[in-house]
Amino acid sequence: MNELASSTDVFVIGGGPAGLSAAIAARSRGLDVTVADCAVPPVDKACGEGVMPDGVEAARSLGFDLREAGGHPFRGIRFCDGQTSVAASFPAGEGLGIRRTVLHQMMVDRAVQAGVRLAWGARVSGISPEGVVANDRLVRARWIVGADGGHSPVRRWAGLDACRHDSRRFGFRRHYRLAPQSEFMEIHWGDSCQIYITPVSAEEVCVVLISRDQRLRLDDALEQFGAVRRRLAGAAFSLERGGITASRRLRAVYRGNVALIGDASGSVDAVTGEGLCLLFQKSVALARALESGDLSRYQAEHRRIGRRPEFMADMMLLLDRRNSLRHRAIRAMAERPRLFARMLAMHVGQLAPADFVANGLALGWQMLTL
Ligand SMILES: Cc1cc2nc3c(=O)[nH]c(=O)nc-3n(C[C@H](O)[C@H](O)[C@H](O)COP(=O)(O)OP(=O)(O)OC[C@H]3O[C@@H](n4cnc5c(N)ncnc54)[C@H](O)[C@@H]3O)c2cc1C
Numbered sequence: 001m002n003e004l005a006s007s008t009d010v011f012v013i014g015g016g017p018a019g020l021s022a023a024i025a026a027r028s029r030g031l032d033v034t035v036a037d038c039a040v041p042p043v044d045k046a047c048g049e050g051v052m053p054d055g056v057e058a059a060r061s062l063g064f065d066l067r068e069a070g071g072h073p074f075r076g077i078r079f080c081d082g083q084t085s086v087a088a089s090f091p092a093g094e095g096l097g098i099r100r101t102v103l104h105q106m107m108v109d110r111a112v113q114a115g116v117r118l119a120w121g122a123r124v125s126g127i128s129p130e131g132v133v134a135n136d137r138l139v140r141a142r143w144i145v146g147a148d149g150g151h152s153p154v155r156r157w158a159g160l161d162a163c164r165h166d167s168r169r170f171g172f173r174r175h176y177r178l179a180p181q182s183e184f185m186e187i188h189w190g191d192s193c194q195i196y197i198t199p200v201s202a203e204e205v206c207v208v209l210i211s212r213d214q215r216l217r218l219d220d221a222l223e224q225f226g227a228v229r230r231r232l233a234g235a236a237f238s239l240e241r242g243g244i245t246a247s248r249r250l251r252a253v254y255r256g257n258v259a260l261i262g263d264a265s266g267s268v269d270a271v272t273g274e275g276l277c278l279l280f281q282k283s284v285a286l287a288r289a290l291e292s293g294d295l296s297r298y299q300a301e302h303r304r305i306g307r308r309p310e311f312m313a314d315m316m317l318l319l320d321r322r323n324s325l326r327h328r329a330i331r332a333m334a335e336r337p338r339l340f341a342r343m344l345a346m347h348v349g350q351l352a353p354a355d356f357v358a359n360g361l362a363l364g365w366q367m368l369t370l
Contacts, residue, residue: 004119004139008034010290011132011141013124013154016043018262018279019147020107020116024062025287026145027114034141036122036134041108042101046173046243048270049100049206050074050185050198053093054348055277062280063114069106071098072199077344078184079330080227086334087184088341091350095185095273097198097206099175103276124148127157127258143290144258150246152264160260164249170214171270172242174207175200178235187271189330190224191323194271197228207232210245210271245270247313253302254295261286265302268313271320272347281305312347332366339363 010026012019015037023033037043051059051066059066067073073094078087111118119134126133131140146154155161180199188195193211195218200206207228209218218240222229248266253259260266262279282302289298319326333340342359345351351359 003117004036004122004134004137005034005117007131007140008032008117009141010034010143010145011036011139012145012147013132014147014149014262014264015039015041015108015118015120016045016147016149016262017103017107017276018264018283019145020111021062021280021283022145022147022261022286023116024107024111024114025283026290027111027116028063029287029291031290032117034117034119034139035111036119036124036132038121038123040120042105044101044241046171046208046241047100048173048196048198048208048273049097049200050196050273051096051098051276052273052348053090053095055274055280056093056096058277058280058284061284064106064110066096066098066103066106069098069102070201071096071102072180072201074185074199075183078182078186079189079333079340080186081189081327081330084327084330084334086330086337086340088337088344090348091341091345097185097200099200099206124154127154129256142257145286146258146260146264147262148264150244150248150263150267152260154258155250155260155264158255158258158260160250160252160255160258162251164251166246166248168244168246169210169212169269170216170242171208171210171245172218172240174218174240175238176205176207176232176235177203177237178205178232179203180205181231185273188225188228189319189326190221192320193221193224194320195221195225195228196271208270210269247317249306249310253299259286259289259295259298266306268306268309269317271316272309272313274309274313278305278309308346308349328367328370329363332363332370335370336362336366339366
């Protein structure tokens, strides 16, 4: 279906991962759903392409098994900081590296199966209490969902731009034709930047650079990362694709009959690898609120779901800003890998906050006694 009806229960603006998962979740609750996106699938985007085990699980609760689309599993995370490295497996489940275009096509197919009305190449130019202006005509809608990404015009139109927190970094991604040499997703820490490597197939890895310097490119940054540079040398690679990763927390994610989801509703820094997981989880919460007719429930759930990833993102960004603290913390965890394993368990929602506090104290002590 590639058309706009004259009216719908839920009009979703943006057919990226957030718009599609919100649409699938709303449709599963019996609502009539339309998605409009100015692009045509499969849509590509700069992304590290790693989904943590909690994200794989959250996608399953929306009715799709990401592993069926292909991709490449990874069993944990490795931090590398100069000569020091520490790795840990996820306590349960596996992460999945999956090409963005493959993920998008899978979600489009799932939305079609679910009976979502999809309008590609349709630009939305405004909203009103009655509905949405798409391709210059009004489509009446009871609910409007803004899933139009980090720059979200819907957020502005609805007057939801006010932030509790807002900072940005810049990401650049390339694919290298190279067999993954590790069962882990790797984060290589440098001074003021990180390179992370996600296996996305048996013969391809996704390499992302993230920094606060919008002029810094992968080739320049690789000068700092000798081991990574040697590993990638000679492998064919794709064009570099860039994007902005924001740490953004909004004061409110709904107003009247308009709700925001995905990066439009705020985001955590890309280095966490939690963007997709969050939008899958929040889509389920949004669908529940739409069904009940009470978007304040969504706002509360949105905040609850975001709390742990936001906290973990703050910790990782502290390691980005404070080199000596990072060297010490990673050395301490390399000496006692169990501390890192528990940190990772917290990251993917498999450790109770009280145990995390105890782990933090043990890490602090280990750092002091290095
Ligand atoms: C460098 C980088 C690396 C990342 N790495 C990871 C990672 O490893 N793991 C992870 O989980 N997350 C990662 N993320 C985060 C993740 O990519 C995002 O959270 C996710 O893409 C957000 O999806 P979205 O649907 O909200 O937005 P988008 O994917 O931006 O989709 C928005 C859609 O809205 C459409 N649109 C916009 N305006 C209009 C309009 N007026 N009318 C119609 N359509 C419109 C656009 O065409 C687009 O298709 C990374 C992000 C960056 C920048």
